[in-house]
Amino acid sequence: MKSDTFRPTVIVIFGATGNLFRQKLVHALFDLFEAGHLPSPLRIVGFSRKALSHEEFRMQIKELLIAKHSDYSKDALEAFVSLASYEKGDIHELDTYIRLSKILSGIDHDAGVCMNKLFYLATAPELYRPILENLSASGLTIPCAPGTPEEKMAWSRVLVEKPFGGDQMEAEKLDMLLGKLFSEEQIFRIDHYLAKETIQNILTFRFSNGLFEPLWNRDNIDKVEIKLLESGRGKVAERGNFYDNLGALRDVGQNHLLSMLALVAMENPGRLDGEAVREARVKVLKDVRPFAGRVESYASRAQYEGYRKEQGVASDSTTETYFKLKMEINSKRWKGVPIYLEAGKELPESKSEIIIYFKEPKVCICPPNRGEHSHENVLTFRIQPNEGISILFWAKRPGFEFGLDTQSLSFSYRDSDSENHLIPDAYERVLFDCIRGDQTLFSSTDEVKTEWKIITPIGKEWQKIPLLIYKAGEHPRQMIM
Ligand code: BG6
Numbered sequence: 014m015k016s017d018t019f020r021p022t023v024i025v026i027f028g029a030t031g032n033l034f035r036q037k038l039v040h041a042l043f044d045l046f047e048a049g050h051l052p053s054p055l056r057i058v059g060f061s062r063k064a065l066s067h068e069e070f071r072m073q074i075k076e077l078l079i080a081k082h083s084d085y086s087k088d089a090l091e092a093f094v095s096l097a098s099y100e101k102g103d104i105h106e107l108d109t110y111i112r113l114s115k116i117l118s119g120i121d122h123d124a125g126v127c128m129n130k131l132f133y134l135a136t137a138p139e140l141y142r143p144i145l146e147n148l149s150a151s152g153l154t155i156p157c158a159p160g161t162p163e164e165k166m167a168w169s170r171v172l173v174e175k176p177f178g179g180d181q182m183e184a185e186k187l188d189m190l191l192g193k194l195f196s197e198e199q200i201f202r203i204d205h206y207l208a209k210e211t212i213q214n215i216l217t218f219r220f221s222n223g224l225f226e227p228l229w230n231r232d233n234i235d236k237v238e239i240k241l242l243e244s245g246r247g248k249v250a251e252r253g254n255f256y257d258n259l260g261a262l263r264d265v266g267q268n269h270l271l272s273m274l275a276l277v278a279m280e281n282p283g284r285l286d287g288e289a290v291r292e293a294r295v296k297v298l299k300d301v302r303p304f305a306g307r308v309e310s311y312a313s314r315a316q317y318e319g320y321r322k323e324q325g326v327a328s329d330s331t332t333e334t335y336f337k338l339k340m341e342i343n344s345k346r347w348k349g350v351p352i353y354l355e356a357g358k359e360l361p362e363s364k365s366e367i368i369i370y371f372k373e374p375k376v377c378i379c380p381p382n383r384g385e386h387s388h389e390n391v392l393t394f395r396i397q398p399n400e401g402i403s404i405l406f407w408a409k410r411p412g413f414e415f416g417l418d419t420q421s422l423s424f425s426y427r428d429s430d431s432e433n434h435l436i437p438d439a440y441e442r443v444l445f446d447c448i449r450g451d452q453t454l455f456s457s458t459d460e461v462k463t464e465w466k467i468i469t470p471i472g473k474e475w476q477k478i479p480l481l482i483y484k485a486g487e488h489p490r491q492m493i494m
Contacts, residue, residue, distance in 0.1 A: 019051070019052030019053075019448055019449065020052060020128070020129050020163075020166060020167065021052055021053065021054045021055070021124055021126050021128040021129065022051075022052040022055055022056075022128055022129040022130075022131060022448060023055075023056045023057075023058060023117055023120055023128045023129070023130055023131070024042070024055070024056070024057050024058070024131045024133060024444075025058045025060060025113070025117075025130065025131065025132050025133065026038065026057065026058070026059050026060060026133045026135055027060050027061070027104065027132065027133065027134050027135060027136050027140070027144055028060075028061060028134070028135035028136035028137075028140075029059030029060055029061045029070070029099065029135070030059070030061040030063045030065070030073075031061070031135055031136065032248065032251055032252065033135040033174065034059070034135050035073075035077055037438075037440045038133070038135060038440060038444075039074055039077050039078065040077070040078070040081055040082070040438070040440075041438050041440035041441040041443075041444055042057065042093075042444065043078050043082065043085075043089075043090075043093050044437075044438065044441055045441050045444060045445060046089065046092075046093045046096075047085070047086065047089045047093075050441075050445055051448070052129070052448060054124050054126075054128070055096055056096055056097075056098070056120050056124075056128070057096050057097045057098070058097075058098055058099070058100060058113075058116065058117075058120075059097060059098070059099045059100070060099075060100050060101075060102060060113070061101065061102075062101065062102065062103060062104065063101060064101050065099050065101065066099070067097075067098045067099050069099070070097060070098070070099035071094045071095075071097050071099075074093075074094050074097055075090065075094050078090055078093075078094075098116075100112070100113060100116060104136070104140050104143055104144055104147075105143045105147075106147075107147050107150055107151060109147070110147040110148060110150070110151035110153060111151050113151070113153065114151050114152060114153055117130060117153070121157075126163060127156065127157035127158075127161045127162075127163040127164070127167050128156075128167065129156060129167050129168050129169070129170075129448075130153065130156045130167075130168075130169040130170075131169075131170050131171075131172065131447060131448065132144075132148060132153070132169070132170070132171045132172070133171075133172045134171065134172065134173050134174060135174060137255060138174075138176055138177070138178075138179075141173060141187060142187065142190060145171070145190060145191060145194055145195075146190070146194070148171070148194070149194040149195075153169065154169050154194060154195060154199070155169065156168055156169040168199070168450070169199060170199050170200075170201060170447055170450075171191075171195060171199060171200055171201065172201045172203060172443070172444075172447050173191075173200065173201065173202050173203065174203050175202070175203060175204055175267075175268045175456075176259065176263060176264070176267065176268070177202055177456075177461050178461075178465065179258075179259070179263065180263075180465060180468075180469045180472065181462070181465035181466055181468075181469040182469075184461055184462060184465045185462060185465075188458050188461065188462065191458075192458070197457075197458065198450070198452075200458075201443075201446075201447045201452065201455045202455050202456040202457075202458075202461060203443055203455060203456075204268045204269060204272050204455070204456050205269075205439040205440060205443060206268070206269035206272050206273060206365075206396075206439070207272050207276075207454045207455070207456070208439040208440070208442035208443045208446070208454045209396060209397070209439045209442075210400065210426070210436045210437060210439075210442075211394065211395065211396045211397065211400045211401075211426070211436075212272070212273060212276060212396060213454070214394075214402075215273075215276045215277060215367070215394060216276060216282075216285070216290070218394070218402065219277075219281075220281050220282075225392070226281075228371065229346070230346045230347070231346065231347055231348060231349055231350050232372075233371055233372055234350050234369060234370070234371055234372065235350070235370040235371060235372045235389060236350060236351045236352070236353065236370045237274075237277060237278075237350065237351070237352045237353070237367070237368070237369055237370070238352075238353045238355065238366075238367070238368040238370075239270055239273045239274055239277070239352065239353065239354050239355070239366075239367050240355045240356065240364065240365060240366055240367075240368075241265050241269055241270060241355075241356040241365045242355070242356065242357060242360045242362065242363060242364050242365070243356075243357065243358050243359075243360060243363045244359065244360055244361060244362050244363045244486070245358070245359060245363070246317075246323065246358055246359055247358045249320070249323055249326075249334070249358055250323055250324065252325070253323045253324045253325025253326040254325035254326070255325075256325075256326070256332070257325065257326045257327055257330050257332050258332075259332075260332040260333045260334075260336075260475075261314075261333050261334055261335055261336050261356050261357055261358070262314070262333060262336050262468060262471065262472060262475070263468065263472065265356045266336060266338070266354060266356060266468055267464050267465060267467075267468040268456070268464060269356075270354045270356060271298060271301070271354075271464045271467065271468075272294070272456070273365075273367055273396070274297075274298075274301065274340075274352060274354065275294035275295075275297055275298050275460075276294065277367055277369070277394075278297045278342055278346075278347060278352070279293040279294055279296065279297040280293055280296065280297065280346075281293070285453070286453065287451060287452040287453040290453050291452070291453065291456075291457040291459075291460060294457075294460055295457060295459045295460045295463055297342060297344070298460065298463040298464060298467065299463055300342045300343045300344045300347075301340055301341075301342050301343075301352075301467050302340065302341060302342075302343055302467070303338070303339070303340055303341075303471065304339040304340055304341045304351055304352075305339070308471065308474035308475075308477050308478055309477065309478055310339075310493065311338060311339040311340070311493060312336065312337070312338050312339070312471060312474075312475075312478055312493065313336065313337050313478060313481070313489075313491070313492045313493045314333035314335065314336045314337075314475065314478050314480055314481070315333060315334070315335040315336075315357070315480065315481040315482065315483050315489035315492075316330070316331070316332065316333055316334050316335070316480055316481075316482055316483075317334050317335070317357075317358065317359035317482070317483055317484070317485045318482055318483065318484050318485060319485055320332075320334050320359075331476070331480050333475075333480065334357055334358045334359065335355075335356070335357025335358070335360070335483065335489050336354075336355070336356060336357065337353060337354070337355040337492045337493055338353065338354045338355075338471065338493075339351050339352070339353055339493055339494075340352045340353075340354060340467075355492075357489070359483075359485040359486060360486075360487075360488055361486055361487060361488055363397075363398070364395070364396075364397065364398065365396035365397050366393055366394060366395050366396055367393070367394040367396065368391060368392070368393045368394075369391070369392040369393075370389050370390075370391055371389055371390040371391070371392070372389065373387060373388035373389050374388065379417065380415050380416055380417060388407060388417075390404065390405060390406050390407075391404070391405040392404050392405075393405075395425075399425055399427065400425065400426045400427065400436060401423060401424045401425035401426055401427075401428075402423070402424045403421050403422065403423040403424070404421060404422045404423075405419050405420070405421045406419070406420055406421070406422070407419060407420070408420040442454060443455075
C-alpha cells in the first residue's frame with residue numbers, strides 16, 4: 014500500500030525507552046518507513062519518565078537501527094530519525110497529558126493539518142489504567158478540536174500490548190474502563206502472534222484449498238499439538254520481576270497459544286473481514302475446556318534450574334517457566350480430540366509450530382509386520398523458524414518387497430520465489446493494520462475475556478500440580494500425555 018493512502022499521523026509511544034520499543038517497535042517503524050508504508054507527514058513522539066533531550070532520543074534510535082539493519086539507506090535513516098522527538102513525564106499526572114496535548118497541537122499547527130493520533134502503550138500493564146484515564150481526561154482521545162476541517166476524518170486510536178489484565182476479573186475491569194473511555198473501533202489489543210505471516214496463512218491453507226478441510230474433524234484427526242518453545246531464557250532475564258508475577262501460562266498461554274488454537278479450530282468465517290474472523294475465533298474459544306476433570310491429569314508445569322537466581326525473580330519462586338495442557342473443544346467437529354498446548358523457556362530449541370496428526374486409514378494397506386508404524390499423516394505448520402508447512406505421508410519403499418517409508422512434502426517461505434522471502438515482522442503488521450484501521454489481527458474484547466475464562470480456573474488450581482525442575486537446555490520429563 015502506498016503511503017499517500019494514509020492521513021497524516023502522530024505516533025505517541027508510552028514506554029519509549031523500554032524493551033519493546035528498543036527491540037521491536039523502532040525496527041518495525043523504520044522498516045515500514047523505508048518501504049513507504051507509513052503515512053506522510055508522520056511524527057513519532059517518544060514518551061517516558063527518563064530525562065532525555067530530543068537529540069539524545071534520536072541518537073538512541075540511530076544506534077539501535079545501525080546495530081540491527083546492516084543494509085540501511087543512510088538518507089532513509091536520517092529522514093526517519095528526524096521525525097522523532099521526546100517528552101519526559103510522569104504517567105500518573107494529568108498535567109503531563111495536558112502538556113502532551115499542547116505538544117500535539119503544536120505538531121498539528123506546524124504541519125498545517127490536524128493529524129491522526131495513535132497512542133501505543135508499550136509500558137508495564139499496571140500503567141495502562143492511569144494512561145487510559147489521563148488520555149481521556151485530557152481530551153487526547155478526541156483527535157481534532159470541534160470545528161476543524163479534519164474533525165470527521167481524523168482518528169485517535171490506542172494500541173494496547175498483552176497481557177491485558179492478570180486474570181479474568183482484572184481483564185474485565187480493564188475492558189470496562191476501555192469501553193467507557195474509547196469506542197471499540199479505537200481499541201487495538203495486540204497479540205503479535207495473530208500478526209505473524211505464518212499464522213495468518215493457517216486460514217488461507219484451510220479455507221482457500223479444498224484438500225484438507227473435509228478431513229478437519231474428530232473422525233479424521235487424532236490429536237493436535239500447539240507449541241511455543243524457546244531455547245535460552247528469552248526475555249526473562251531483562252524483566253525478571255514482571256515475568257515472575259506472570260509465569261508461562263499467562264505470558265503466552267492465555268494469548269499466543271489460544272490464538273493459534275482458535276485459527277486452527279475455528280469454523281469458516283465465510284469472508285475475510287475483521288468482524289467475521291474475530292467472531293469465528295471467539296466462537297470456537299468459547300467451547301475450549303480441559304480434557305479431563307482433575308487438574309493434575311490435564312496440566313503439568315515446570316521451572317528451569319537457575320530461574321530463581323535471575324534478576325528480579327523471588328528466591329523461592331514457584332512460577333512456571335514451562336507448561337503443558339491437554340485441552341479439548343466441546344463441539345461436534347472436535348469433541349474428544351486432545352489438543353496439547355505447550356510452551357516454555359530454556360528448552361533445547363526455539364520453535365513455534367502446530368502439528369495435526371491424522372488418524373490412520375480405517376482399512377490400512379500396510380505391510381504385515383508393520384512394527385511401530387502408526388500410519389498417521391502429519392501436517393505441520395512451522396510458524397518459526399524456517400516458516401512453512403510440511404506434510405508427512407507413507408510411500409512404498411522401492412524394491413520387490415512391500416515396505417513403507419515416511420516421506421514428506423514441504424513448503425518453505427524462504428526457499429520459494431523472491432517475493433515470498435519478504436515475511437513482514439509481526440510488529441510491522443500490527444502498526445500497519447492499526448494505522449489503516451483493520452482490526453482483523455487484533456483481539457476483540459470478547460476474545461480476551463474468553464481466553465481469560467479458559468486460563469483463570471486453571472491458574473487457580475496451579476499450586477496443586479507438582480512443580481518439576483528441569484535442566485536449562487533440556488526438555489522437562491514426566492509431562493502429561
Ligand atoms: C511474548 C512473551 O509475548 O512473546 C515472551 O511475553 C515471549 O515471553 C515472546 O518470548 C515470544 O514471541 P516470539 O515472537 O519471539 O515468538
